[in-house]
Amino acid sequence: MKEKILIVEDIFIEANNLQMIMERAGYTVSGIAVSVEEALQMIEEDIPDFVLVDIYLKGKQTGIDLARILRQQNIAFIYLSANSTKQTLDQAKTTFPYGFLVKPFREREVLTTLEIARYLHANSLDAIMRKGVDNNKRFVLPDLRQYGFVGDGLRLQQVLQHLSIVAPSETSVLITGESGTGKEKMAELIHRLSNRASRPLIKVNCAALPSELIESLLFGHEKGAFTGALERRIGKFEQANGGTIFLDEIGEMPVDMQVKLLRVLQDREIERIGSSHAQKVDVRIISATSRNLEKEVADGRFRMDFYYRLNVFPLHLPPLRERRDDIPALVDYFLDIHCRNFEKSAMAVSPKVMEMLTLYSWPGNIRELEHLIERAVLMCEGNTINHIILPEKIDYTPPPREERVKTIQENEREHIVEVLRRCNGKIFGKGGAAELLSMNVSTLNYRIRKLGINKEELRFRE
Structure with a gap:
């Protein structure tokens, strides 16, 4: 039996649409609330497994206010949004949601986002410490050396952990990172590990597309559609049908083309220039950018609805x-x-x-x-x-070690980590970290997230 879902949405049509999607997929909808107050009453009567919460609700309190309470109660939640400012988005991200869904809702995206949220919640730091799962366990992936993903560092392992979640799915992926971090190789790897591996992977460098030819290159054109169209042309999306299309440097895409690509993401159909009818395409979309798209959204250079559609599952590649x-x-x-x-x-x-x-x-x-x-x-x-020439002059002499006074936050972090190790990761109950620290369980969980303590550094004692 699948989980119980509480929907917190004050627009009846949207809430009803979500309820039908959930019930068709086998989930139980425990209720529909139109305000934070009503949602809290429903949660008190019947605790849901997941909450789908709109950011803007009736009443003084917002979905972000509810999300903070859900975090304290360890109830997983996904935000619903039609259009939000960067300031609102930044506030929402401080609550560590398990996903975002953008209106209008697409059934496949809703279910995929929920499946990802289920996995992330089940494998969160709190869940692992409660279950006593071996924190050294890693996901089994094929040899990735041929793709250049080499090393055992924590930052890389976190990326590969997320890769193992998203690669077999059909969801859209947005890969972010500086130039040279391996975004194209990551896209290739996602395709190779997906069910579409035997189908085409079509790569498009959005930064290199001439503005006057972008639509033709992506969607194709019919013979005679414009001057110089001497024959029919099949666009990149049709070439990728059944497979994957990789839109590199998506941040360079002009705003008018973002609107047309958004329609493709929503309807999964394209229309050649000069054609009188649309045709369905079955493609998985992986995009990448070295730009800060949230800043681009705030500056009006990137559509927020398009950003949300691309950013179903973000993967960030850290710099070297x-x-x-x-x-x-x-x-x-x-x-x-x-x-x-x-x-x-x-x-x-x-x-x-x-x-x-x-x-x-x-x-x-x-x-x-x-x-x-x-x-x-x-x-x-x-x-x-024995000798190598580096492009910039730096002092290669290791800096002398200096005794530095640690900040209060650093001392608090070390203290909590040590107590968690002593308790073998147990947070609540007799002999748990909360008891030893004389701290409320929800407060301790908040401090763990705030201080960025993760399971890899705990190394529970035998």
């Missing part, structure tokens, strides 16, 4: 400077590749060079590291790279 622990593994990986490419025997880098590589800031990220290793392999005459 935040993955310094992975640099030695990446260096060995690229050495192996380019030694084989240049038909040279195996090489290594000296400790001094490795120290230089680890201290460097890597503005070009993994792409810059690969090019640097490729050049070093080509120029090296022996089996050890």
